[in-house]
Amino acid sequence: MDYATLLQILASTLRLATPLLLACLAGLYSERSGIFDIGLEGKMLMAAMASGAIAAMTGSAWIGLAAGIGASLLLAALHGVASITFRGNQLISGVALNFVASGATVLIAQALFQQGGRTPPLTGAARFEPLALPFVDTLKGVPLFGPFYAQVLSGHSILVYLALAAVPASWWLLYRTRFGLRLRAVGENPESVDTAGVSVIRLRYTAVALTGVLCGVAGAYMATALQAGFGREMTAGRGYIALAALIFAKWRPWSALWATLLFGFLQALALRPDVIEGTLHMKIPVSFLDALPYILTVIVLAGFVGRAIPPRAGGEPYVKER
C-alpha cells in the first residue's frame, strides 16, 4: 500500500467514524447518568430523515440540522418518559423506539415526497460542503505531513470538526464541571446525589436530552454531509456499532474517539478489499471486516482485554425514598 492509498483510507476513516463518534458520545451521557440507551440507532435514523426532508424543503443544511436534532430529541423525550418518569424497562424502551423509528421514517418520507421512502437528493446549500482548513496551500510542500494535512485533516464538512471538538468538550464537561461530577455520580449512586439535594430526575432528563442532541447531529451528518439525502435504514446498524464502541471505550470520552476511529477504519477497509489483498497477500472476506467491531466488543465484554464495567446504577429506575 502506498502513501496516497493510505491517506485515502484515513480520510474515509474520519468521514465514517464521525457518525459513530457522535452517537458514541451521545450514548456516553445517557449511560453515565444511569439510563441505558439501545435506541441510538433509532434516534439517528429519525434525525437523518428529518434533516434530509427539511433540508430538501428549505434548501438549508443548517435548518435541516435543527430539524434533525428536534426529531431526535422527540424520541429521547419518549425514552426519558418511559424510563425515568414511568420507571419502565430501559432496554425494552430502546428496542421499541428503534422499531418506531424504522417504520415512521419511511412512512413520513413516503408521505412527503412519494419517492419510495427516500428524500430528494440534496444539492448546494442543502448539504454541508467540505471545508478547507487554513494554511493548506502553505503546508502543501512539507513532506509527509503536507499531504496528510491536506487530504486527511482538511476537506471535511463542519460537522466532522464539530464531532472532534465534542470529545474534549465532553471530557471537560464530565470531569471538570459540577454538572459532570453530579452526572457521573447519578449513574453510580443516585441515592448520594439525592441526599445532596440534587434532583436525580432532572439530571437524568438533562443527560437524555444531551444524548438526543448528539444523535440528532449524527443523523443529520448521515443525510446532509456523508450522503446527499435520506434513504430507508440508512444508518445500517451504526447506532449499535456506536454502542459497541462505547463499551470498548469503557464509557470515557477520549477512548470513545479512539474506539470509533478504529471501527471507522474497519468500515473504510471494508470498502477497499483490493487494498487488503494487496497488503496482506491473502483474501479476507468483507463479511469478516463487517463483523469485526462486534467480535471485538464481545471480546472486550468478556473481560479478556481489560474489564468493561458499566456505570453501577445503569438500567435501574430510581425510586425516591419517602
Next chain:
Amino acid sequence: MTKLPTWADLVLVPLISLVLAAAISALVILGIGGDPVEAVKVMVDGALGSPYGWGYTLYYTTSFIFTGLGVTVAYHAGQFNIGGEGQAQLGGLGVALVCLALPWPHWTLALPAAMVGAALFGAAWAAVPAWLQAKRGSHIVITTIMFNYIAAALIVYLLVEVLRPAGQMDPATPRFPKGAALPGFHEIPGLSAIFTSKVPANVTFFVALLACVGVWLLLWRTRLGYEIRAFGKSNSAARYAGISPVKVILLSMLISGGLSGLMAINNVMGEAGRLLQNSAEGAGFIGIAVALMGRNHPLGVFLAAFLFGFLYQGGAEMGLWTSIPIELRLLVQGLVILFTGALDTMVRMMIAPFFRPRRKEAA
C-alpha cells in the same frame, strides 16, 4: 399504587396497550393522508378474508410462536434475549445442512432430523452470550445484539463463499431434495378441502402448537421450570435455595436459542426450500413483541403470535392495495413493544382508579 386484580393485569393491560398502539397508528395513517378504516378493511380482508390469506397469516403465526416462546423462556429466567434473529438465522443454517446432507426419502424422516439441526444451531448461537453472562457477567442484551450482527455476517459469508453451488448467481444454498419438503396446508388431507391453492402454512404449525404445550409443561410442571422462574423472580432467594445461577442462565438461554432456531423449519424448510440471506426477516425481533404482548405465557404467546401474523399478512396486503407503506407494520410493532414492555406502568396507572377498593360508607 393500587394492585390490579390478576385478570386485569393479564388481559386488560395488553388489550389497552394494543388499543393505544392502534390509535396512534390510526393517527399516523390520517397524518400521512390515508384512511384508517379503509386500511383496517384491507388488512382484515387480506389476512382473514380467504383461505389464501389465512394460509399466510398462519405461516407467519408459526414463526412468531417459536421466536415468542424463545423470548419467553429466557424472560422467566430474568434474561432478555434480543438475539432471536441471529439464533433463527443459525437455525436456518442447521436446517439447510441437515436437509442437504442426505437424499431424504420422506419428510417424516427429514423433519425430526431438521428440528434437531435447527435447535442445536440456534442453541449454539445462544450459548456464547449465555456463558459470558453466567461466568463473566457480560450483559446478555449487548452480547446477543452483537451476535445478531455476527450471525448476519457469517451467513452472508457462508452463502457467498461456501454453500452457493457453482454457477449460481444469487447467494443461497442449492434447493433441498424433494423428500425434505414439508407438506403445506393445501397438501394435508382434510385441510386441503379448505386450502385449495398453494399456501406457505405447513405442518410446522402443529409443531409450534406442541412447542407451546411443551414450554408450558417445562415452566410450570418441571423442576427446571421452577428453578428458572424462581431465579427470574429473585436471584438471591434462588441462590439461597441452592439453585445454581450458572445452570439456570445457561439452560434457559440454550432452550431459548433452540426455540428461536426451530423457527427455521417453518420458513427455510417449509416455505423457501433452501437457505437464503436474511431468512428470518425480522421474526426474531417480533418474538420480543409477541412475548411481551402475550405476558410471557405460552397461551398468550400463541394469541399474540396470531395477532402479529394477522398484522404481517394484513400489512403486506395493505402495502399492496393502498398508498400506506408496508413499514406501518414496524411502527405498530414498536408501539406494542413500547406500551406493553416499557410503559406498562403508565397503562396500569390509567386503569388503576377503576379498581380502587370502595371505601365503606358510614351509615
